[in-house]
Amino acid sequence: MSGSAPILPGATLGVLGGGQLGRMFVHEAQRMGYVTVVLEPDQSSPAGLVAHHHIRAAYDDEHALADMARLCAAVTTEFENVPAPTLQALSRSKPVSPAAEAVAIAQDRALEKAHFVRCGVPCAPHAVIETPDHLAAVQDDLLPGILKTARLGYDGKGQVRVATREALAQAWNELKQVPCVLEKMLPLAAECSVVVARGQDGQIVNLPVQRNLHREGILAVTEVHPGNVSEAVAQQAVAAAKSIAEGVEYVGVLCVEFFVLADGSLVVNEMAPRPHNSGHYSQDACDVSQFELQVRTLARLPLVQPRQHSAALMLNLLGDIWRSDGEIPLEPDWPAVLALPGTHLHLYGKTEARAGRKMGHLNITGADAAGVREVALKAAAILGIDSF
Numbered sequence: 001m002s003g004s005a006p007i008l009p010g011a012t013l014g015v016l017g018g019g020q021l022g023r024m025f026v027h028e029a030q031r032m033g034y035v036t037v038v039l040e041p042d043q044s045s046p047a048g049l050v051a052h053h054h055i056r057a058a059y060d061d062e063h064a065l066a067d068m069a070r071l072c073a074a075v076t077t078e079f080e081n082v083p084a085p086t087l088q089a090l091s092r093s094k095p096v097s098p099a100a101e102a103v104a105i106a107q108d109r110a111l112e113k114a115h116f117v118r119c120g121v122p123c124a125p126h127a128v129i130e131t132p133d134h135l136a137a138v139q140d141d142l143l144p145g146i147l148k149t150a151r152l153g154y155d156g157k158g159q160v161r162v163a164t165r166e167a168l169a170q171a172w173n174e175l176k177q178v179p180c181v182l183e184k185m186l187p188l189a190a191e192c193s194v195v196v197a198r199g200q201d202g203q204i205v206n207l208p209v210q211r212n213l214h215r216e217g218i219l220a221v222t223e224v225h226p227g228n229v230s231e232a233v234a235q236q237a238v239a240a241a242k243s244i245a246e247g248v249e250y251v252g253v254l255c256v257e258f259f260v261l262a263d264g265s266l267v268v269n270e271m272a273p274r275p276h277n278s279g280h281y282s283q284d285a286c287d288v289s290q291f292e293l294q295v296r297t298l299a300r301l302p303l304v305q306p307r308q309h310s311a312a313l314m315l316n317l318l319g320d321i322w323r324s325d326g327e328i329p330l331e332p333d334w335p336a337v338l339a340l341p342g343t344h345l346h347l348y349g350k351t352e353a354r355a356g357r358k359m360g361h362l363n364i365t366g367a368d369a370a371g372v373r374e375v376a377l378k379a380a381a382i383l384g385i386d387s388f
């Protein structure tokens with residue numbers, strides 16, 4: 001269902017999924033005066049712990065979806081693997097953004113690549129592998145490559161690097177021969193991403209281009225300041241992200257990830273139909289954060305072009321930095337980190353720190369990029385995060 005009147009503060013907004021992105025959406029919606037509902041099966045989840053109401057049920061539970069539709073004026077999602085029928089069912093009675101069709105594209109790397117091609121944005125040379133015949137037909141020039149499951153991958157999970165045809169065949173077997181995309185391994189000079197927000201009326205705004213450093217397939221550091229990528233790359237990335245959103249008449253917040261190659265050319269990697277880890281710096285460095293953009297698009301409030309007022313660097317805080325002294329887990333030295341100027345700590349309320357688990361992030365803001373980097377390096381040293 002759609003409509004065009006704004007949903008005003010005091011109304012109830014719902015989110016599917018209880019992770020950290022849902023938690024930060026809930027915080028932002030509450031700041032703006034909305035009541036919040038989270039649908040999430042886990043009893044103790046980052047978003048479920050802070051929302052006004054937590055409906056604890058599976059995403060396809062009919063009663064839960066009926067409750068969600070009754071309680072909420074509009075519903076959004078915080079992760080892309082919400083079953084498409086759930087979004088479709090809700091959208092019959094309440095506005096849902098992003099729409100099921102857009103989420104379905106982002107859920108499947110093969111559909112996603114086809115969408116990029118349709119929008120005229122170059123992506124990595126690739127082949128879809130669904131059958132042994134597809135495997136046999138793979139061109140040698142896609143190797144060395146990365147075999148990625150078409151669905152359900154995140155943080156580098158469901159990906160295998162392969163150098164030879166034999167390794168490719170073995171990797172596909174190990175992935176249980178599920179539908180996959182083989183991508184040519186590209187020589188990356190840098191990675192960047194762009195968050196755009198598009199309203200129901202077609203108005204579209206963007207956050208500045210984020211430069212990202214990944215470690216072992218997981219985002220580690222995001223830096224945002226003028227000159228983080230070349231002006232030409234920045235302009236192309238913003239234009240590409242907007243055309244990818246417009247190509248599906250997207251409503252909501254969308255993040256598009258890109259590779260910058262050694263020759264300066266830009267290649268799109270993937271899109272996330274929601275706020276993104278690389279956009280977290282906007283909470284402290286921009287006058288409108290990516291989560292406020294999500295609230296505004298969902299509630300059909302006006303969109304204004306966000307302005308970045310501070311140079312920013314974000315450090316992801318993974319479970320690895322919680323060390324243990326025998327049986328006793330040791331908290332990172334937060335007072336030492338917070339003694340540094342321009343540090344903003346965000347923790348997601350997760351109690352168990354596991355290696356590679358996203359526990360929180362630290363935003364560092366300041367007047368200029370050099371000063372921010374200096375503080376960030378000190379914070380990283382205190383926290384035991386590798387230098388960058």
Ligand code: ATP
Binds near residue numbers: 124157185186191217
């Ligand atoms: P997330 O959901 O956390 O963004 P993901 O599991 O969807 O991660 P990708 O974004 O596909 O994974 O890949 C993770 C990282 O692996 C990329 O950010 C990049 O560093 C590297 N990578 C992926 N594909 C390629 C490629 N074709 N060539 C070179 N490096 C790549």
Ligand code: MG
Binds near residue numbers: 257269270
């Ligand atoms: Mg990615």
